[in-house]
Amino acid sequence: MAERRSVIVGTGSCLPDHEMTNAELAKLVDTSDEWIIERTGIRSRRIAAKDETTSTLATSAARRALAAAGGGGGGVGLITVATATPDYTFPSVGTQVQAALGIADCIAFDVQAVCSGFLYALSVADS
Numbered sequence: 001m002a003e004r005r006s007v008i009v010g011t012g013s014c015l016p017d018h019e020m021t022n023a024e025l026a027k028l029v030d031t032s033d034e035w036i037i038e039r040t041g042i043r044s045r046r047i048a049a050k051d052e053t054t055s056t057l058a059t060s061a062a063r064r065a066l067a068a069a070g071g072g073g074g075g076v077g078l079i080t081v082a083t084a085t086p087d088y089t090f091p092s093v094g095t096q097v098q099a100a101l102g103i104a105d106c107i108a109f110d111v112q113a114v115c116s117g118f119l120y121a122l123s124v125a126d127s
Contacts, residue, residue: 011065
């Protein structure tokens, strides 16, 4: 019997619109651009606006992934969202994305495993 594996046929991403530089951050807390870069390499970070949540960003990324895959949500049977920052405990981000995409007939849930979340989500999809 052939082993069943996930196949990535399209990817998508989405970032909050607001980018905060180290210089801007230094105006808010006692730090400097040089100090941050020396220790972390970070030059800027994205800050979500009040209307930008994990589910809205995930929905935008999912739409882009579906478009890159060459289709809508018609063939989607599972939505697994790997996040450590859900909008709420309930409902899950996965079900919020599912509703926003209008995909009624599929399973949707979150996997919360921090840095290894993607690998766990992919493992769940393979299973």
